[in-house]
Amino acid sequence: MTGTVQTQGSQSINYATVTWDQLHRDARLLATELMRKYRPFRGIVAITRGGLIPAAILGRELGCRLIESVSVVSYAGEEGTQQEPKLLKAPEAAGDGEGFLIVDDLVDSGVTARYVREMLPKAVFACLYAKPDGRPCTDHFVTEVPQDTWVLFPWDMAPQFVAPLNRSHKA
Numbered sequence: 549m550t551g552t553v554q555t556q557g558s559q560s561i562n563y564a565t566v567t568w569d570q571l572h573r574d575a576r577l578l579a580t581e582l583m584r585k586y587r588p589f590r591g592i593v594a595i596t597r598g599g600l601i602p603a604a605i606l607g608r609e610l611g612c613r614l615i616e617s618v619s620v621v622s623y624a625g626e627e628g629t630q631q632e633p634k635l636l637k638a639p640e641a642a643g644d645g646e647g648f649l650i651v652d653d654l655v656d657s658g659v660t661a662r663y664v665r666e667m668l669p670k671a672v673f674a675c676l677y678a679k680p681d682g683r684p685c686t687d688h689f690v691t692e693v694p695q696d697t698w699v700l701f702p703w704d705m706a707p708q709f710v711a712p713l714n715r716s717h718k719a
């Protein structure tokens with residue numbers, strides 16, 4: 549995970565950049581820990597959309613083929629403001645969560661995790677990254693990220709041309 553600071557006007561934003569390789573390594577580390585601690589899961593519930601790719605990697609590593617999803621919307625716009633969570637699709641195949649693993653990419657405020665855990669009280673909750681406010685909502689995570697930092701996932705980014713230093717800096 550690489551930390552960068554971007555300045556927009558008088559505001560500076562801290563970003564933590566996650567590459568595909570890093571995300572894959574972190575998901576495998578999470579799978580190793582889960583395999584050590586639990587008997588095989590009956591199924592995985594991916595919190596869309598961010599939990600879908602981590603859930604696919606965990607499903608492969610844990611030998612788990614039943615992947616259910618729950619769709620919750622709680623942010624509006626890019627890096628947007630949080631609103632009341634809205635359920636678009638319930639995780640019907642997961643019952644009360646017994647034997648299931650809930651997977652998301654990260655917990656930030658913990659609002660999404662709390663909302664889904666209330667629906668599936670018996671499930672285990674795991675994610676890749678956790679900010680301090682959301683940390684109590686997760687049973688397992690790989691890396692803690694500061695609360696004031698925005699995590700940029702591989703699907704949030706695209707490689708782009710950057711001008712050489714000698715052209716972008718005027719003497």
Ligand SMILES: O=P(O)(O)OC[C@H]1O[C@H](OP(=O)(O)OP(=O)(O)O)[C@H](O)[C@@H]1O
Nearest residue numbers: 596597598622623655656657658659660
């Ligand atoms: O702990 P919280 O403050 O609730 O934030 C964490 C949630 O926010 C992001 O999802 P988002 O709602 O942006 O939707 P997406 O996964 O579809 O991109 C992220 O994937 C988590 O699900």
Ligand SMILES: Nc1nc2[nH]cnc2c(=O)[nH]1
Nearest residue numbers: 656697698699700701704
């Ligand atoms: N991509 C991304 N989505 C989020 N949703 C809530 N916090 C974050 C974050 O840090 N990064």
Ligand SMILES: [Mg+2]
Nearest residue numbers: 596597598599
């Ligand atoms: Mg999400």
